[in-house]
Amino acid sequence: MTSQAADGPDTVASRRSKLTPEREQEFFDAVLEQIRECGYDAVTMEGVAASTRCSKSTLYRQWKTKPQFVVAALRSRRRSRFDGIDTGSLAGDLREAARAVGRWSTNDTKLLQALGHAVTQDADLAQALREAIVYPEIAALKELLRRGVERGEIPADHPALEYIPAQMFGVARARPVVDGAYADPDYLVRFVEAAVLPALGLT
Numbered sequence: 001m002t003s004q005a006a007d008g009p010d011t012v013a014s015r016r017s018k019l020t021p022e023r024e025q026e027f028f029d030a031v032l033e034q035i036r037e038c039g040y041d042a043v044t045m046e047g048v049a050a051s052t053r054c055s056k057s058t059l060y061r062q063w064k065t066k067p068q069f070v071v072a073a074l075r076s077r078r079r080s081r082f083d084g085i086d087t088g089s090l091a092g093d094l095r096e097a098a099r100a101v102g103r104w105s106t107n108d109t110k111l112l113q114a115l116g117h118a119v120t121q122d123a124d125l126a127q128a129l130r131e132a133i134v135y136p137e138i139a140a141l142k143e144l145l146r147r148g149v150e151r152g153e154i155p156a157d158h159p160a161l162e163y164i165p166a167q168m169f170g171v172a173r174a175r176p177v178v179d180g181a182y183a184d185p186d187y188l189v190r191f192v193e194a195a196v197l198p199a200l201g202l203t
Contacts, residue, residue: 019058019062024076025076026052027048027052027059027062027069027073028072028073028076028077029073030048030051031043031048031070032070032073032074032077032111034047034051035111035114035115036107036110039114040114040115040117040118041117041118043066043070044066045059045060048069067122067124070125070128071124071125071128074131074132074133075128075131075132077132078131078132078136079136081100081101081136081140082100082140082141082143082144085097085100085144086147089148089151089153090144090147090153090154090202091153091197091202091203093144093147093148094144094164094168094192094196094197094202095189095192095193097140097141097168098168098188098189098192099185099188099189100185101137101183101185101188102172102183102184102185102188102189103185105172105182105184106182108133108172108173109172109173109182109183111129111133112129115129134169137165137168137169138165138166138169141164141165141168141169142165145161145164145165153202154200154202158201160199160200163199164196164199164200167195168188168192168196171183171191172188175187
């Protein structure tokens with residue numbers, strides 16, 4: 001038998017280990033970029049193989065199907081979104097968070113749009129998308145707010161607190177629909193200063 005299913009765990013692990021982390025990330029970056037540019041349905045394993053100058057068999061050995069490949073690519077992006085943001089004040093942190101969101105919001109929003117229909121059909125894909133984009137961003141914003149509460153800048157029971165992460169996440173994703181333009185850092189800082197800080201009683 002020559003199928004991967006007939007191989008033992010050690011054989012499969014050996015095959016997988018031949019890819020360096022850098023090469024694996026190159027594949028992940030390529031498939032996500034093609035999804036942004038062409039849409040999920042148009043992306044094929046063959047197309048990614050051609051763009052990364054590898055054989056189709058290399059990709060199929062690592063990931064048996066396109067959904068598995070895309071899920072792995074999304075999960076490779078999980079990371080803290082706001083590392084290093086600590087200005088000493090909640091207002092300053094939120095402005096810096098807005099600038100950070102603006103720097104990546106175009107790519108993330110394109111990816112969300114391109115995967116829109118596919119994630120309704122594939123629970124694993126939907127969960128990977130949340131883990132890659134939604135959860136890290138929401139968790140990081142909640143951490144900024146928690147620090148502001150600990151510093152005494154805002155009471156823990158302030159009614160606006162629970163809505164701030166959804167506001168920040170939502171406005172970045174909604175602007176292309178509403179205005180036909182992506183939310184850049186300048187736009188998001190203006191949003192924070194006009195809507196978020198007043199809601200929290202900050203300046």
